[in-house]
Amino acid sequence: MTGVGVELLQIGHGRPEPEPEPEPEPEPSLPMVEEGALSVTLVCMPWALVDMPSLAISTIAPLFAGNGEVGRLDALYANIRWLDYLTHRVGLAREHYELVVDAEVLGVGEWIFSSCFRPDTDPRKTSFFELLRGHEQVDAYCEMFRAAPRFVDELGQEIVESRADVVGLTTTFDQNIASFALARRVKELSPTTVTVLGGANCDGVQGTAIHQARTEIDYVVRGEAEHSIGPLVAHIAASRSGRTDPQDEAVRTIPGLCWRSGPDGTSVSNPLGTRPIFMDAVPEPVYDHYFRELDGSALTELVDVKLPLEASRGCWWGAKHHCTFCGLNGSAMAHRAKPPERVQAEASRAIQRHNVLDLVFTDNILGPDHVRQLTSDLALPADWDVRLFAEVKSNLGFHHLEALARAGFTQLQPGVESLSTPVLRLMRKGVTGWQNVRFLRDCTTCRIFPSWNVLVGFPGEDDGEYTALIESLPALHHLTAPDGVHRIQLTRFSPYFDDPQLGLQTLGPSGELTCAYEGVVDALDDLVYVFDSEPAGISAGMYETLSEAVGVWMANSSTSRLVALPVSENSLVVVDDRYGWPSRELVLSPGLETEAYRALAKGRTLPALARQLDDLGMSVIDGRLAALVEEWTTLGLTFREGSTYLALATGLRW
Structure with missing residues (x-):
């Protein structure tokens, strides 16, 4: 996701009409293994989104499944289990879960599961309650606080009864304490079960701090896991069979791993890997476990499922000019992308296998070349009414947005952040305020919904x-x-x-x-x-x-509209129905007025606009052009920042 900015998603609709399907892909099969091979259970704890599979689990599962030391692999979506628990046994609604996911109150999700570490504590007597006092949903949060210990206890018993040798948990944002609680309960019931934690919350020093603080976690995988899972599984298997090197030489070579050494369980943190994971080492995600969990939930009919796709990792802009406020790419800033034909193939297989049309690119940002390649090569069948989401940079040209719309992108998260160039410079965004306004205008023209916030401070x-x-x-x-x-x-x-x-x-x-x-x-x-x-x-x-x-x-x-419509080949009418402005239609005369307004679709200074009109063979009387553009600005038909003017009406191409 990263965090995936995915909390802003508004997509969600029907599924494609069934076609003659290819032979269905079998469940990921495990290789032939010897007796005593490991049984592995991967767990996605609250507060992950319930309407989308965990990309971490979906991507890591094939690495476990393809390992000869693993005889059985399962994955539990405890976030779905928790929502079922809240709605059917606590009497709350899905909206209460979503309030926590949306971080309406920072840290409330962590506080709710902290009750597992202080049983019988009255939530109203905790210091965090003071942050909730008077809040509209305070009673619901307190009910969750009281319910969490029993939920974790039951989930831990289920995992232990399944005879799992290894329990792997993934943690991002408010999943830490819930994961700690489950690992501790599993260890209480079955001390020999191995617990492994990974995810964005484990990057860098955070992973080391978690491992030192929570002894119920045997291993913490810091950073990207593709190079670590294989040797870690081999080490765990050797440890359980008594074949471990007494000097722990093998485990010391696993990049980024935190592990425990000696009889006292001293925490050791291996150095992070020095090279990024290239996308050819990242397996195609497997979503089957998510759909099995969802199909067994009473909420299955209420969830509009979206499938996460990963076209790239890292941030191409951040590698050049790290935005001052952004901490999303701790140890993995370098941008790496899958070939577009692989992205297309994975998208097609996911749609056909799971009959879902909403796809979410989890990339921090699609690179300009990747935007071009994906929009030309992401040739999904025309009768698949797909809706795609991605994060992009807001200086994309109109032709980029037009191509994205044709490819099925209905929502973008462009990182607009501000419409003020001085503030954007403080952020190191590499874009101007008027360019961001242009992006918003062009999204409306292309019928793409841009998700954004104004950031200040x-x-x-x-x-x-x-x-x-x-x-x-x-x-x-x-x-x-x-x-x-x-x-x-x-x-x-x-x-x-x-x-x-x-x-x-x-x-x-x-x-x-x-x-x-x-x-x-x-x-x-x-x-x-x-x-x-x-x-x-x-x-x-x-x-x-x-x-x-x-x-x-x-x-x-x-309910507001400002749109430029052609009256003829050489003339425009601007229809204005914006809130706070008089409703009107302004007809731009053929020649100078129409061509000048069209030229301002790209955004230009007055000298640049005059040169553009001169190239079109139009002579401009001194002062007339400036007066015309100033009149448009007074009428709110153009946006001015510094010396640059931008036409605001939608419907224009450039």
């Missing part, structure tokens, strides 16, 4: 920049509004975290997480991802003013 911000931005927002009411205004968080692995000289001073681990981890882990400096910092940038008063202005936009964008 950057050291060096000036309230004056936001005053100018707020004045321009009414002209944008016809474009897709942001989901809200949010101050940035100080996150591990970000330049702001690594270099305090950039202006954000850490105050230590997030106060919410500190409260959530009470009774579970005391020292959080190396373990958590989010930190508190002194407020920076925008003032509190300007933040409130900006939030109000964005709120007006959010409330009215769906």
Whole structure:
């Protein structure tokens, strides 16, 4: 996902009409193994999304299944089990689960499962409860807190009764404490069962801190796991059969692994691997376990399933200019991509096998070349009404967006973040405010939904920049509004975290997480991802003013329209039905007016616009062009930033 920004997804629809299907692929088969081979159970704990398989489990499962030391592989989607438990035995609704997934209150998911480490504790007598006091859903959160220990106990008993030799857990965001709780319960019931933890929460020093703090975790896999699973399985199998090297030489060579040495179980952390995992080493994901779990759930008819696809890893932009606030690529920034023909083949097989049309690219960002290749080579059958989602950079041209729309991309997460060039420079986004406005406009033209937020709180911000931005927002009411205004968080692995000289001073681990981890882990400096910092940038008063202005936009964008329509081959009419503006139709005369407005679809300065018109054979009387463009700006038909003007009406190509 990464975190996958996938919490913003709005896709979800029917399944393709059945065609004459090829022979169905069999369940992933295990090789012939000798007696005593390992039984492995992989677990996805809350609070992972329930409407999408875990890409981590789906990708790692084939590595276990293809290992000769493994005789049985299973995967449990405990997130689906937990939702069933909440709805049928606690009396809550799916919406309560989703509130935790959406992190309405930072750390609430971790706090809920911290009850497993302090049994019989009244949730209202914990320090975290003070963060929930007066919250609309506080009673539901407390019910979950009380229910978590029994759920974990029952799940642990089921796993032990299945005679699993190895239990592997994946953790991202609020999955840590739930995973710790299950590992501890499994160890209490079956001390010889081996527990392994991996995932984004285990990257770098975080994995080392987890291993040192939680002794119920035998192994922590830090970083990408493709090079670690094989030798780790071999080591576990050798340990269980008494064939382990007494000097632990083999386990010391597994990159990034945390393990326990000697009779006292001293925690040892191997160095992280020095080379990234290339995509040819990443197996095709297997989603069968997810669908088996979902089919056994009472919620199966209520879930619009989406399939995660991984076309690349890393961030091509971050490898050049790491965005100052971003901590999503800890030890794996280098961008690596699958060949587009492989992506197409995996997408086709997933659709046919599981009869699902909604596909989510989990890539941090699709590279420009990959966008071009995927839109030309992702040739899925025309009668498959696919809906695709991906994260992209917001400086894509109109032809890129047009091609993405033709290929089936209906939603993008472009990382717009701001419409102010000075603020974007503080972020190192490599894009301007007017380019972001152009992207939003072109998405509307191409019928693509762009998911984005306004981020603020950057050291060096000036309230004056936001005053100018707020004045321009009414002209944008016809474009897709942001989901809200949010101050940035100080996150591990970000330049702001690594270099305090950039202006954000850490105050230590997030106060919410500190409260959530009470009774579970005391020292959080190396373990958590989010930190508190002194407020920076925008003032509190300007933040409130900006939030109000964005709120007006959010409330009215769906009913606002500003579109340019051809009256004839040489003339346009601009239809204006935006909130806060008089309803009108402005006919642009053939020649200068129409060609100038069309030329501003790309965004130009006045001198560049004059040159463009001159190339078209149109002489411009001194001052007339400037007056015309200023009039359009006053009418909200163009967006001005600095010396650049951009036509705001949708329906234009460039």
